[in-house]
Amino acid sequence: MFRAAVDIQPACLGLYCGRTVLSVNGSVETYGDCGVCPRGQRTDDHKICRECLGSPDRYDWLYLGFMAMLPLVLHWFFIEWYSGKKRFVYPFSSSSALLQHLTALLECSAAAVVTLLLSDPVGSLHIRSCRVKKLSDWYTMLYNPSPDYITTVHCTHEAVYPLYTIVFIYYAFCLVLMMLLRPLLVKKIACGLGRSDRFKSIYAALYFFPILTVLQAVGGGLLYYAFPYIILVLSLVTLAVYLSASEVEFFKDLLVRKKRLVVLFSHWLLHAYGIISISKLDKLEQDLPLLALVPAPALFYLMTAKYTEPSRILSEGGNGH
Incomplete structure (x- = not known):
């Protein structure tokens, strides 16, 4: 009966244009004109706007987790960067820096919880969502049809x-909570820092939040499909840079300072997150053994670092001549 009702309607052009359901009388539905679907709906196979009643799958949650981690990692980086020594060193250089790290974690965690509670259904940590089918679902503004090549029918809506939009809401709450909590904390505890450096980690956030917002607005769809590989590549590169900058060559070098172990385990967690995101753990018996590869890059570096030390290579080269 629904298909018959759809067939008598004029053609609805455009990949994401649809007809809203105006009323339902028994098994007969009455549809509106072809146009944009309301928020929280997307078109079905018959160009009818249907409410999103599904839940995010495991990969969707992993993507949201990645987007939620970005500001937290940047917070931690800039807090440590401006905590005294201008070099690539991770937590925790001082007690004041540690408190700022914990505050940043509190801000991002609270922002995530508030965002989920305000999402539909309101008051629940669960959210309803539309299923992502293809890359174009993220860029519906590029698929507005022009039937007569003059008039454009605007059908832009959030097909995913x-x-x-939930990422933008989360970033907004992160920024608000940071502005409410961090300045007071920094003013009270960061007495060891210079006046010019005291608030620089906050100023840095005022720069990277707009950058993250633009990144999500322009490349949200690309990030959705590429974030597992981005995590793996960046975690490998940053781990190699840290180990080389800290002149870590042997396992005992890691045990000397607890900070280095914190950095190592943090990167291992990122490696594991990337592997889980790629495999999606659809087949546990095949995917779980892949987590055994997590320590491999660090172990390879530690076993080969002594053979690639620049001073040793130069000395052996000089002896060869």
Whole structure:
């Protein structure tokens, strides 16, 4: 009966244009004109706007987790960067820096919880969503049809509801909570820092939040499909840079300072997160053994670092001549 009702309607052009359901009388539905679907709906196979009643799958949650981690990692980086020594060193250089790290964690965690509670259904940590089918679902503004090549029918809507806009809401709450909590904390505890450096980690956030917002607005769909590989590549590169900058060559070098172990385990967690995101753990018996590869890059570096030390290479080269 629904298909018959759809067939008598004029053609609805455009990949994401649809007809809203105006009323339902028994098994007969009455549809509106072809146009944009309301928020929280997307078109079905018959060009009818249907409410999103699904839940995010495991990969969707992993993507949201990645987007939630970005500001937290940047917070930690800039807090440590401006905590005294201008070099690439991770937590925790001082007690004041540690408190700032914990505050940043509190801000991002609270922002995530508030964002989920305010999402539909309101008051629940669960959210309803539309299923992501293809890359174009993230860029519906590029698929507005022009039937007569003059008039454009605007059908832009969030076909991946709420994966696109929920990230913006989360960033907004992160920024608000940071502005409410961090300045007071820094003013009280960061007495060891210079006046010019005391608030620089906050100033840095005022720069990277707009950058993250633009990144999500322009490349949200690309990030959705590429974030597992981005995590693996960046975690490998940053781990290699840290180990080389800290002149870590042997396992005992890691045990001397607890900070280095914290950095190592943090990167291992990122490696594991990337592997889980790629495999999605659809087949546990095949995917779980892949987690055994997590320590491999660090172990390879530690076993080969002594053979690639620049001073040793130069000395052996000089002896060869």
